[in-house]
Amino acid sequence: MDHLFYRRVLMATFGLILTAAAGFGGQGAKSGIQKSTFGKMPDGQSIELYTLTNRKGMQVAITNYGGTVVNLIVPDRNGKMADVVFGFDSLEGYLGTEPYFGALIGRYANRIGNARFTLDGAEYKLEANDGKNSLHGGSHGFDKRVWKAKEIAGVEPGLELTYLSKDGEEGYPGNLTATVVYTLTNNNEIKIDYKAVTDRHTVVNLTNHSYFNLAGQGNGDILKTLLMINAAECTPVDATLIPTGELRKVEGTPLDFRQPTAIGARINADDEQLKFGKGYDHNFVLTRKGRGLVLAARAVDPDSGRQLEVYTTEPGLQFYSGNFLDGSVKGKGGVAYGHRSGFCLETQHFPDSPNKPNFPPTDLKPGKTYHEVAVFKFSVAK
Numbered sequence: 001m002d003h004l005f006y007r008r009v010l011m012a013t014f015g016l017i018l019t020a021a022a023g024f025g026g027q028g029a030k031s032g033i034q035k036s037t038f039g040k041m042p043d044g045q046s047i048e049l050y051t052l053t054n055r056k057g058m059q060v061a062i063t064n065y066g067g068t069v070v071n072l073i074v075p076d077r078n079g080k081m082a083d084v085v086f087g088f089d090s091l092e093g094y095l096g097t098e099p100y101f102g103a104l105i106g107r108y109a110n111r112i113g114n115a116r117f118t119l120d121g122a123e124y125k126l127e128a129n130d131g132k133n134s135l136h137g138g139s140h141g142f143d144k145r146v147w148k149a150k151e152i153a154g155v156e157p158g159l160e161l162t163y164l165s166k167d168g169e170e171g172y173p174g175n176l177t178a179t180v181v182y183t184l185t186n187n188n189e190i191k192i193d194y195k196a197v198t199d200r201h202t203v204v205n206l207t208n209h210s211y212f213n214l215a216g217q218g219n220g221d222i223l224k225t226l227l228m229i230n231a232a233e234c235t236p237v238d239a240t241l242i243p244t245g246e247l248r249k250v251e252g253t254p255l256d257f258r259q260p261t262a263i264g265a266r267i268n269a270d271d272e273q274l275k276f277g278k279g280y281d282h283n284f285v286l287t288r289k290g291r292g293l294v295l296a297a298r299a300v301d302p303d304s305g306r307q308l309e310v311y312t313t314e315p316g317l318q319f320y321s322g323n324f325l326d327g328s329v330k331g332k333g334g335v336a337y338g339h340r341s342g343f344c345l346e347t348q349h350f351p352d353s354p355n356k357p358n359f360p361p362t363d364l365k366p367g368k369t370y371h372e373v374a375v376f377k378f379s380v381a382k
């Protein structure tokens, strides 16, 4: 047997391996975690980017600055990959003012009315960073903090992030240690496990603030995205987006997403709630029996077929249709994020719960563990 024969056999074998690796949506991709430098804090501290890859080639990149999801690369119905979340190419973009792209939000996600609440007879004053209200934990919330990161190697790669929010930080009582674990499963899910403990009675409400465009970030608006939200009720708001305390049926209103409906179908309807939110910016009361993970929402981009399902243990989901985006923020690859070009599905307890005794409680006592889970599952629509 000659040299040429061996070369042919070798090349054929190599070709087979390549085909196997590329086929079936990238089955057989090398899963794992890759760490790179994302930038430096003003004080010189180095910030990292952890890129998690699963066996199907799906990737999620997370930085320990704000525990932020920076890139999320998923296939469409033809196996074509695209990055479906908003963000910046380096740390610098996140250091300026930006609308919480991909970040972990705490100590209290969404709004607290009049930037104050009372606990055990004591009043706590927060920063009013959204008119007279407090939004997303104040202007130096968990999204603006450096988290301690630990890589979790295994069949499914993960990243554990820890942050100690000191007693009095942003006005909140108690030393609160938050531990958030991101896991990328081989079933194309990002699982976010949130835990927190405190040494003093406090309030806590954690979420992730990713902006999605299932056609790919920078690929037009999200108005034709089909959305289903598993909620028969919402918590209507006043003109400053603070819940009135009422649980209102969505039936017969533009907030009824129980059947898949294009986000844009009713977004400009003559409806007081939509006027207050400048579009959708509302908390939905998820339909559930008891605790545990339930399907909260399903979004489908009809062109690419990319589908996102959100599961949560939480009682609520904030659907925000990117109404305050106006193209002034330039993100990854120089993309200008235009009006309603991304949507958020934030798993949460209801906004302003510390001031709403009829809402599920958000207080946490020493000795107890806050524990919530969210799952973002990607697939293609049938």
Ligand code: BGC
Pocket (backbone or CB within 6 Å): 099, 100, 110, 241, 281, 282, 318, 320, 324, 344, 346
């Ligand atoms: C809020 C919006 C806010 C956005 C931050 C959402 O969670 O509901 O009102 O503008 O976060 O950019």
